[in-house]
Amino acid sequence: MSTSPPVLAAEGVEKHFRLGRRDIPVLRGVDLQIHAGEKVALLGASGAGKSTLLHLLGLLDKPSGGRVLYDGAPVHDLPVAERARLRHQQVGFVFQFYHLIPELTALQNVLLARMMATSVLGYWGQRKQARAAAKALLEQVGLGDRLHHRPAELSGGERQRVAIARALLAEPKVVLADEPTGNLDSTTAKGVVDLMFSIQQERGLAFLLVTHDEGLAGRCDRVVRMRDGVVVA
Amino acid sequence: MYRLFLALRYLLTRPINLLSIGGITISVWALVVVVSVFSGYLHVVEQHVRTASADAAVIGLPPWAEWSRLSKVLRDDPNVAAAAPRLAHYGMLQRPGQRPPPAPLPGRGALIGGDQPFLSVIGIDPAAELETTGFAGWLVAPEVPPALRCADPAAPLAPRDGRPTVLIGLERMQREGLAPGDRVVLTTAALDTAPDGDKAPRKVQLELTVGGAFKTAHAGFDGNTVFVALDTLRHELYGERDDFVPEIAVRVRDERQLDATVERLERAVQAATERDSRGFGRVLTWRQKHELYLGNVAHQRGLLKIVLIVIMVVAAFLMLATLSMMVTEKTGDIGILAAMGGTPLGVTTVFLSCGLVITGVGIVLGLGSGTLTAVYLEEIRQGVRWATGVDLLKVDVYGLDRVPCYLEPVWMLEVAGMALLTGLVVSALPALRAAFHDPLVSLRGS
Numbered sequence: 001m002s003t004s005p006p007v008l009a010a011e012g013v014e015k016h017f018r019l020g021r022r023d024i025p026v027l028r029g030v031d032l033q034i035h036a037g038e039k040v041a042l043l044g045a046s047g048a049g050k051s052t053l054l055h056l057l058g059l060l061d062k063p064s065g066g067r068v069l070y071d072g073a074p075v076h077d078l079p080v081a082e083r084a085r086l087r088h089q090q091v092g093f094v095f096q097f098y099h100l101i102p103e104l105t106a107l108q109n110v111l112l113a114r115m116m117a118t119s120v121l122g123y124w125g126q127r128k129q130a131r132a133a134a135k136a137l138l139e140q141v142g143l144g145d146r147l148h149h150r151p152a153e154l155s156g157g158e159r160q161r162v163a164i165a166r167a168l169l170a171e172p173k174v175v176l177a178d179e180p181t182g183n184l185d186s187t188t189a190k191g192v193v194d195l196m197f198s199i200q201q202e203r204g205l206a207f208l209l210v211t212h213d214e215g216l217a218g219r220c221d222r223v224v225r226m227r228d229g230v231v232v233a
Numbered sequence: 234m235y236r237l238f239l240a241l242r243y244l245l246t247r248p249i250n251l252l253s254i255g256g257i258t259i260s261v262w263a264l265v266v267v268v269s270v271f272s273g274y275l276h277v278v279e280q281h282v283r284t285a286s287a288d289a290a291v292i293g294l295p296p297w298a299e300w301s302r303l304s305k306v307l308r309d310d311p312n313v314a315a316a317a318p319r320l321a322h323y324g325m326l327q328r329p330g331q332r333p334p335p336a337p338l339p340g341r342g343a344l345i346g347g348d349q350p351f352l353s354v355i356g357i358d359p360a361a362e363l364e365t366t367g368f369a370g371w372l373v374a375p376e377v378p379p380a381l382r383c384a385d386p387a388a389p390l391a392p393r394d395g396r397p398t399v400l401i402g403l404e405r406m407q408r409e410g411l412a413p414g415d416r417v418v419l420t421t422a423a424l425d426t427a428p429d430g431d432k433a434p435r436k437v438q439l440e441l442t443v444g445g446a447f448k449t450a451h452a453g454f455d456g457n458t459v460f461v462a463l464d465t466l467r468h469e470l471y472g473e474r475d476d477f478v479p480e481i482a483v484r485v486r487d488e489r490q491l492d493a494t495v496e497r498l499e500r501a502v503q504a505a506t507e508r509d510s511r512g513f514g515r516v517l518t519w520r521q522k523h524e525l526y527l528g529n530v531a532h533q534r535g536l537l538k539i540v541l542i543v544i545m546v547v548a549a550f551l552m553l554a555t556l557s558m559m560v561t562e563k564t565g566d567i568g569i570l571a572a573m574g575g576t577p578l579g580v581t582t583v584f585l586s587c588g589l590v591i592t593g594v595g596i597v598l599g600l601g602s603g604t605l606t607a608v609y610l611e612e613i614r615q616g617v618r619w620a621t622g623v624d625l626l627k628v629d630v631y632g633l634d635r636v637p638c639y640l641e642p643v644w645m646l647e648v649a650g651m652a653l654l655t656g657l658v659v660s661a662l663p664a665l666r667a668a669f670h671d672p673l674v675s676l677r678g679s
Contacts, residue, residue, distance in 0.1 A: 055673055060571060081576050088574025095676060099569035101239070103246040115235035116574045123234035166573075178676075 005072035006033035007206040008057055008174050014065035015052050015229075026052050028229040029066065036173065037204040039197065041217035044226035050210045051178055053226070057208065058091050058176045059083040088117050092167030092175045092205075094196070096182040098159040100151040106162045107147040110134040113169040137165040141195055157188035164196060174206040181216065193219065235570070236579055240586035243559060253555045253591045254598070256548030257652055261599025262606065264541050264648045265640075269607035270626075271534040272644070273637030278530055279520075281632070285451035286519035287317070287366045287482030289495050291502055295513040298506055300478035306505045307483060312494040314486045317365035318478040320356035320466050324421030326401070326459060328409075329440070333420065353458045354421060356466030359390045365484045367449070374448035377403055383413060383445025390444060390462040397465040398444030402455030406446040415443045419461070423470040437469050452632035453526075483516075491518050545652060548595075549659045556588055560663040567667060568675030581668040588660020589653075596652045600645060611635045 015027040027049045034040050042050045055061045056068060059075060068076035075086055100109045114130040115123055123130070138147055141161040151159055160180060167175055177196065181189035193216060200207045209220060217223045225233040244250050291303070300318045307316045325333040333350045362368045372386045383389040383400065390398050399419065401411060411417065419439040426432050441461065449455055464475075471477055485494050495516045503512025520527065567580055606613065610626075614636055618624050626636050 051677065055676070058572065060673060060676070081578075084571070084574045084576045084579075087572065091572075093569075093572040095569075095572075099565070099572070099676065101242075101566050101569070103239075103242045108242075112235055112238070113573050115238055116570075118234050120234050120237060170574075 004035070006069070007036050007071060008032075008034045008208070009069040009072075010053065010057060010066065011069065012066035013053065013056055013063045013068065015049070015056060015061070016064045026229050027056070027063070030226075030229070030231055032057075032224060032231065034174065034206045034208055036206050037201075038222065039200060039207040039209065039220040041220035041223045042208060042210045042226060043212070043214070043217045043223055045212075048226040049229040050226055054176050054178050054208065054210050057174075058093060059087050085117070088113075088170055090173050092170065092172040094160070094163050094167050094175065094177040094180045096179040098151070098156075098163045098183075100159055100162055100166075102151050105148045105150055106138060106143055106154065106158075106165075107131070107134055109151070109162055110138060110166045110169050113166050116170075134165070134169055137168055138162070140199070141165050155188070156184050157192055160184065160188075160192050161195065164192070164199070168199060168203075171203075172205070174208070175200065176208050176210075178210045179212070180209070181211070181213070189216075235575070236582040236586055239566075239570075239583045240590060243563065243583075244587055244590055247555075247559065249555050249558070250587075250591055253548070253552040254595045256551040257545075257592055257595025257656065258598040258602065260541070260545035260548045261596055261648055261652050262603040263544050264538070264651075265600060265603025265645060266606045266610070267541055268534065268538060268644055268648075269603075269638050269640050270610065270636060271530075271537055272641055273639040274631065274633075275527070275530050275534060276639045277633060277637045279527060281449070281451035282454075282523045282527065283519060284367055285371075285449035285454040286522065288485045288488060288491060289483040289498065289516055289518050290319075290522050291481040291483065291498070291514055291516050292479075292522070293513065293515050294479050294481075294502075295506055295508070296474075296477065297508070298478055298514065299476045300481075301476050303478060303481060303502065303505055306501050307481065307498060310494060310497055310501065312485045312487055312490050313483055313498070315361070315364040315484040317361035317482045318358055318463055319362075319480040319482055320463055320470070320478070321480050322354045322356070322421060322466060322470060324352055324354045324419050324459075325350045326352055326399075326417050326419055329416050329418050351457075354419065354466065355458060355460050356463035357390070357460055358463045359388060362482070363387075365482045368447075371447040371449050372400070372445065374403075376448045377446050381406055381412060381446040390460065393442040393444060396440055396442045397462055399441040400444050400447050400460040402458055403446040403448040404452065404456050405459075406443070411443050413443050413445045417441050417443060419459075421470075439465070439469055450632075495521075542651070545655055549655045552588065552591060552656065553659045553662060556584065556591075556660060556663040557666070559587065560584055560667045564667070564670050565675050567670050568672040571672035572676065577668040580670075581664045584664035584667045585657075585660050588656050588664065592653055592656025592660070595656075596649050599652070600649060604640060604645075607638045607640055610638055 010030050010032040013027055013030045014025070017024045017026060030053055032053070042053065044050050056063050056076070059068070063076055067074045070086060070090055075083065078086070101112065104112065111130055111134045114134070118126070135144070135147060138144060141164055143158060143161055143165070146154060146158060151162070154162065180196065181192055184192060197219065209216070211217055224231055304316050307313050327333045369386065372383055372389055381403065385391060389400055392398060393414065399417060419441055421437045423435045423437050424432050425435050447455065447460070467474070467477065483498065485491055495518050499516040502514040502516055506513040570580055614625050628634065628636055
């Protein structure tokens with residue numbers, strides 16, 4: 001394991017949701033560290049708090065207690081715009097349901113990641129490089145001939161590959177994948193996982209994979225098990 | 234960049250947005266076209282009123298007002314070119330032995346005139362009038378047939394057949410079938426004051442000979458006005474007060490100084506008619522004198538604007554509905570936009586941009602098509618009439634020869650501003666709903 005500070009860390013992270021007058025604890029003091037180049041599987045039953053933890057680590061939500069640190073610096077309490085900027089620069093997300101924008105082609109869905117942080121003029125100046133990078137990524141995930149297809153014209157596996165390319169275009173340090181194969185058949189799932197892991201290895205990304213699948217978890221460097229909002233192993 | 238890009242993609246992939254664009258376009262089009270036509274009409278009416286009016290008028294003069302004195306006061310002003318005494322009264326005209334026609338039906342206006350029995354009877358001094366107003370031109374207007382013209386335009390009210398003469402508007406002459414030399418009776422009333430101060434009306438009937446027709450551009454004036462000699466009318470109404478003048482028409486040398494001249498003249502007239510430390514008489518510009526009539530037309534245009542703005546409100550609701558539907562459909566995208574680094578403000582901007590693009594396109598199309606329609610409305614009208622036989626706008630009802638149109642750049646800017654503001658408000662509501670949508674809800678669902 002690396003001696004440098006973890007790329008991503010959770011320290012005593014808690015999360016409560018209010019349901020009427022009831023305060024429901026979902027995470028109860030979770031500690032987790034992920035280093036650059038490390039693949040970590042987050043395993044647990046439904047309701048264990050895996051996705052909630054992933055959202056907190058990806059700065060999509062604020063913890064009720066504890067801290068989230070990027071490169072050793074606390075980031076959980078930053079203003080909305082600053083957290084959005086960090087999310088864009090440091091984190092790539094892959095979700096079970098792909099979340100591609102149906103109006104856009106595969107290429108446009110990937111390019112959208114580059115457009116997020118640039119102005120119209122800024123993007124216009126770098127549009128050729130952006131298109132080249134997006135095309136290269138789509139070719140890397142095996143979709144070089146599907147650039148101008150819309151999500152409705154792609155299979156589940158192809159959609160997930162587009163989502164992976166989109167997550168990688170902004171060159172993040174961390175990829176957070178929430179059950180990325182949960183919606184795919186086993187053959188397609190294996191192909192998608194192989195692709196993700198090869199890119200992870202090639203780029204030295206920190207990789208947090210939320211899954212129910214013991215087999216998939218076994219292919220990671222480390223498995224973190226959660227139960228009832230706490231890390232149990 | 235993503236805001237504008239997504240906004241355009243959302244718009245281009247949803248044909249229903251054309252409805253919103255169409256709604257804004259139609260409302261802007263209607264506001265431009267209808268108001269331009271009404272403004273054109275107001276413009277034409279102003280021109281017509283102007284041609285039938287003196288530059289300024291002295292009105293409300295007291296019983297002791299004397300023409301000999303006031304005319305000198307007026308001519309002393311450096312900007313006064315000419316002045317003419319007038320006596321404005323009312324009456325009815327009928328052929329001898331006939332009753333006057335019945336009063337008009339309730340609500341029947343006198344826009345053109347000539348279709349109701351009550352007339353404005355103006356007593357004039359022809360020589361002074363010829364110098365002061367467009368009177369000379371009214372008598373020899375090309376529309377007046379030679380058979381209806383007065384025999385001597387230089388002395389149009391000279392007695393004929395031993396009787397005073399009357400000049401009648403062309404439309405009324407033609408409708409009544411009158412011709413120069415015909416006898417008519419003018420029925421009016423005078424208000425006599427008894428030595429004890431009591432006032433009592435007195436019927437006055439004056440036998441006149443038709444001298445000829447006159448024609449101004451203002452059909453309402455022509456249809457409702459007759460001219461008789463000032464001396465004749467004054468004698469019948471006020472007896473021997475030969476120098477009394479109740480109203481004076483004024484022509485100025487420089488119309489650009491009309492307002493200042495009118496103020497000066499009013500001070501001078503009030504000084505000349507002062508009694509018990511109080512001055513009498515008012516001096517009005519032609520526009521002020523007809524303020525009520527012109528104001529009515531302008532007021533109707535204002536009401537029409539309000540009615541037309543309702544179309545914009547309907548278009549706004551249409552746009553609100555389509556944008557709300559779009560936001561409901563696209564809540565799934567809000568999660569991934571947040572995950573990629575989007576902020577609530579960014580999400581708001583995406584949907585706000587959708588609304589503003591719809592509004593902008595609608596405004597451009599509306600202003601463009603509205604301007605073209607307004608400019609070529611007469612050609613469109615004639616084209617429709619040629620193709621279908623239907624006359625969409627019967628301009629002759631208003632005494633016009635073509636559909637008037639006056640494009641007001643300020644109004645067009647106001648329309649664009651109104652549409653933009655409406656679009657902004659209507660877009661902001663669904664956009665804010667999108668901004669407050671929890672992205673995690675979208676990410677958790679399928």
